[in-house]
Amino acid sequence: MLNVTAIETFYGPSQALFGVDLSVQTGEMVALMGRNGMGKTTTIRSIFGLTPARRGSIEFETQDLRRLPAYRIAQVGLGLVPEGRRCFPNLSVRENLLVTACPGPWSLAQVETLFPRLAERRNQMASTLSGGEQQMLAIGRALMTNPRLLVLDEATEGLAPVIRQEIWGAIRELKAQGQSILIVDKSLAELLPVADRCTILEKGRTVWSGIPEALDESLRDRYLGV
Numbered sequence: 600m601l602n603v604t605a606i607e608t609f610y611g612p613s614q615a616l617f618g619v620d621l622s623v624q625t626g627e628m629v630a631l632m633g634r635n636g637m638g639k640t641t642t643i644r645s646i647f648g649l650t651p652a653r654r655g656s657i658e659f660e661t662q663d664l665r666r667l668p669a670y671r672i673a674q675v676g677l678g679l680v681p682e683g684r685r686c687f688p689n690l691s692v693r694e695n696l697l698v699t700a701c702p703g704p705w706s707l708a709q710v711e712t713l714f715p716r717l718a719e720r721r722n723q724m725a726s727t728l729s730g731g732e733q734q735m736l737a738i739g740r741a742l743m744t745n746p747r748l749l750v751l752d753e754a755t756e757g758l759a760p761v762i763r764q765e766i767w768g769a770i771r772e773l774k775a776q777g778q779s780i781l782i783v784d785k786s787l788a789e790l791l792p793v794a795d796r797c798t799i800l801e802k803g804r805t806v807w808s809g810i811p812e813a814l815d816e817s818l819r820d821r822y823l824g825v
């Protein structure tokens with residue numbers, strides 16, 4: 600479904616990615632891992648054309664994403680839950696969801712079933728939501744685009760434990776429904792049992808890919824610092 604091969608990405612003159620390889624098959628959940636500053640967000644920004652890759656290839660189904668501007672990438676079946684959530688603060692919860700709606704199985708009612716808190720807060724301004732509720736809204740907004748691949752950057756970073764569990768519950772449900780997912784999160788305890796495969800980045804390069812069961816203690820020590 601998604602094939603990223605040897606991408607190199609720069610911020611001005613400064614190179615952040617030196618050769619990232621990553622793939623997601625249909626129905627798979629792939630965890631993109633690595634310590635802080637290793638290039639996870641930059642990889643996601645490259646896929647979405649927000650910080651375009653200068654070299655390498657990014658193919659999504661039949662599309663060559665490097666040839667498309669960011670607004671077109673958002674229309675070809677990729678849904679992004681960005682780091683920092685980026686909800687529209689002055690729109691209501693409902694408006695935040697409707698603004699990205701595209702035809703498909705995900706509707707307002709289904710997002711509200713997945714996240715009942717959003718139904719309770721339907722008419723509130725997004726700016727009045729807690730961080731965890733904003734994260735639910737960001738996930739709901741991405742689902743409203745009916746993406747074939749959902750991409751989550753820092754799915755539960757900085758959220759209260761109760762809310763994190765709600766969000767992991769929703770992610771597990773999405774996985775069970777067959778949603779293809781690429782996810783970044785630091786919580787290995789929640790991530791590893793649900794991921795089908797992991798890809799680890801170090802200093803802007805893919806250094807390891809494999810199934811979670813193969814991620815032994817020495818690999819964790821070496822690349823994840825835990």
Ligand code: ATP
Nearest residue numbers: 610613614615633634635636637638639640641642
């Ligand atoms: P984190 O877990 O902290 O979010 P990350 O793995 O997502 O880290 P990136 O944010 O992709 O890592 O950063 C990769 C490299 O690119 C780092 O060296 C970082 O300092 C650099 N970088 C990120 N954003 C910018 C920017 N806007 N301008 C210049 N350099 C940047």
